[in-house]
Amino acid sequence: MKLLVTLLLGSCFTFVFAAPTQDDKEFESWMKTTQATVGSLRKNIEAKANDSVAQDAEKLADIFKKVEGFWHARHTDDAVKWSQQATTAAKEVSAAAKGGDYEKVSAGMKSFMSTCMTCHTAHREKLPEGGYKIK
Secondary structure, three states: OHHHHHHHHHHHHHHHHHOOOHHHHHHHHHHHHHHHHHHHHHHHHHOOOHHHHHHHHHHHHHHHHHHHHHHHHOOOHHHHHHHHHHHHHHHHHHHHHHOOOHHHHHHHHHHHHHHHHHHHHHHEEEOOOOOEEEO
């Protein structure tokens, strides 16, 4: 009986500590939204749909303000800085789109995507079964 209770309690603790936190789930949701929004943004840039480009870019800026808070709570200074850079780049894309300056839109997108890749390289780990987890 003691063995059964020990095994059950051990299983519960393993599940509790191995399960992603609510913050992790929110973060994953933001990253999925980011991926979809970047896809939309690219299509809108190609179509030179200024208002839609600006809206997508503002959505990304809003997401990365939240991402900044996530990393700040984890005391991960490099990721906080990269989140701030992503927010700034997204706002630059929005402003450039509103002005119809697609050279600046392109430069802003390059900066945004570079920042994403830098953070992913530092703080994302590919899982053997597919998908990723936060390092």
